Structures are given as structure tokens and as C-alpha cells.
Amino acid sequence: MLGMPQEMRLEKRELVRRLSQVLIWAQYPVKELRVDCEARKVSTAGLLGKTCEEEQRQFLLDRLIISLCVDAWERQGIPVPRLTSIEAAVLVVEELSRLEAASLEEVKKAYSLLGLSAEGLDKQVILSRLKSYLVWQELRPAELKKECSKHEVSPGGQQEDIIQRLLRKSWGLPGWEDEEPGNSGAKQQFEPPPRRQRSHQAPSTKKPFASPKVAACFKALGIQPSASHEEVRQAYRRLALRHHPDKNPPGMQEEAAKKFREVTDAYSTVLDHFKKHIR
DSSP: OTTOOOOTTOOHHHHHHHHHHHHHHTTOOHHHHHHHHHHTTOOOTTGGGOOSHHHHHHHHHHHHHHHHHHHHHHHTTOOGGGBSOHHHHHHHHHHHHHHHHSOHHHHHHHHHTTTOOOTTOOHHHHHHHHHHHHHHHHBOHHHHHHHHHHHTOOOOSOHHHHHHHHHHHHTTOTTGGGGSTTOTTSOOOOOOOOOOOOTTSOOOSOOOOOOHHHHHHHHHTTSOTTOOHHHHHHHHHHHHHHHOGGGSOGGGHHHHHHHHHHHHHHHHHHHHHHHHHOO
């Protein structure tokens, strides 16, 4: 999807709408992209740090693409305005999509990381609870306190302690009373899964080994095997926009479609490489 966040159950009509809008924005200069950002009330904080016009275009295009998704995310119960950032919303959406595509056993394993038993629960119930957990993790502090007030639990202590009390109380699970701050005898079995890395954090310097096939896919995208996930995403987006059949004249559409499939296949292979080797 030209680098857009991956989402399950996305209707074809909505997908076409988003792709069409992205292709239009891809033709805009920086000035027009800024106008659209203002019209859609999209924050451009961080633009001043981009030194060249192409970096500015890519930054604004990224922000506009995410804005296309926000309404749909809120309809799915993801309260984007209450989260710490748009990037946080992307993390929630992509993790939920990954879980929805996973097997029941994999979903149960993710649930067990919360120190809870999934026995007797079907996949949809587990997914609903994991969605609540993922959203609570990314709420702004003031919004997390509102959740505490709503569920009548103490807002004291570390964030993960607060979330543990919330999930136990809201799901009617035993033991939430024993997790109140100051109760040193409480049994601590809550081990939250590690959060995925945010864009503003320094990436790991350790790069996974790339097989010859994967290395060839990096080359097809015009980047080195040491490239970051973000660099891969941006490289794919540039090539996908360049070779999309709709952006080429009739006499070149067949060749463009072939190249478009090649870069899409390469991107898919590189993404699988990241999923297998980077946690």
C-alpha cells in the first residue's frame, strides 16, 4: 500500500480511495502539500529539520497518508486524539493487524504475556482485550488517569502497574484488589511484552544477516542490506509511485506494471526478513 500502515479487513473501496489520493499528493510540490496539511489540520512539526525539498516532500506526504487512516481507526475503537502521537496509533493498528492474522495459539501466547490465562476464551474476546491493552499502553498520562476514574481503580504507581489493575478490574478478573500501590505482598506476575521501537528512538546498530535472495531484494529497492525499516519503506514508496501503471503513458504501462510487481515482491520479501529477525 505504498508504505501505508498495514490494516486487516480494509474494504476495497476504501483502499482505492486512499491509493488515488496518495497518487495525487505524489505530484504536489512542497507548497501544495503544506496547504493540504493545513486544510486537514495535520501537524507539520518537524518539517524545519528537513534540509532539502525532497525530504520535506516525503515528510509531508507521510503525514498526509497517515491522516487518511485516522477516521477509520477511530471507527475501530482506537482513540487517536487520546494517544501520545500519530506514530503510537500506527503501532497499535499494525500490531492489531498482526494479531488478527495470527493463529489462535499465537494470540493465546501473546495474551499469556500479560500473566493471564486464555483458557475458555475465543479469539475475538482475546483480541478485544489485547486491543484495550495496546491502547492503554499508548494513552497520554492524563487520559490514562481518566480510564482509572472510569473503572474505579487507583491511578498511583508505574504505568504498567496501573494498566495491570485496569485490565484485571475491567475484565472482571480476580486479583486486581491485591495490586494496589503499597501492597508489598502482591504477587507480581505481570510481564508486559516489549514495545516495538518508535521512530524517534535510536535504532539498533546490529543488523540481521541477509541471505543472497534478500540482498538481491534490497538491491532491487536501490538500498543497502544495512538499511533501516524506515529507509526500506521510503525506498519502496518512491519506486512504487514511479512505476505505478497509472502514472505512465499508455505505451509504457506494460513495462511499468512489470517493474511495479518486481519492487512490490522485493518489498514483501524484505518485510518478511525484518519480521523474522528484528523484534
